[in-house]
Amino acid sequence: xxxxxxxxxNEPAIHGSVTLTDIAxxxxxxxxxxxxxxxxxxxxPENIKLAGKGVEGDKLKSLGTFDFEISMKGANDFVRRRVMxxxxxxx
Numbered sequence: 346x347x348x349x350x351x352x353x354x355n356e357p358a359i360h361g362s363v364t365l366t367d368i369a370x371x372x373x374x375x376x377x378x379x380x381x382x383x384x385x386x387x388x389x390p391e392n393i394k395l396a397g398k399g400v401e402g403d404k405l406k407s408l409g410t411f412d413f414e415i416s417m418k419g420a421n422d423f424v425r426r427r428v429m430x431x432x433x434x435x436x
Contacts, residue, residue, distance in 0.1 A: 346428070346429045346430075346431060347363045347367065347371075347405075347428065347429070347430050347431070348430075348431050348432070348433040348434075349361065349363065349408075349430055349431075349432070349433055350432075350433045350435075351408065351432055351433075357407040357408040357409065358406060358407050359405075359406060359407060359408060359430065362404035362405060362406045363404065363405040363428070363430055364390070364403065364404050364405075365390035365393045365395070365403050365404075366389075366390045368390075368393050368413060368428055369388050369389050369390050369392065369393050371428075372388045372393075372415065372426075373386065373388050376388070388415065390403075392415055392416055392417060392418075393413055393414070393415060394413065394414045394416065394423075395411060395412075395413050396412045396413060396414055396425070397411060397412040405428070405430055407430070408430050408431060408432055409429075409430060410427055410428070410429050410430075411427065411428050411429075411430070412425055412426070412427055413425070413426055413427070413428055414426075
């Protein structure tokens, strides 16, 4: 889950974006947190593909839940997961 501020209080558009690099870093961190074998997983932005509605190229630019696929070089299959972009709470 990523937390981002919006461009206006009632708008879903966010400042900046969530990139493939952001998602790949989150996937790596989750893998490492799940045990020592997870640290052996190599996932980069080239292994991530955004899929579905609300996707603008290789970046997410609005609040919502989005599908993405993780594929590894030489593998025929992929794993589909979801990422959430939520509104950042203002202090």
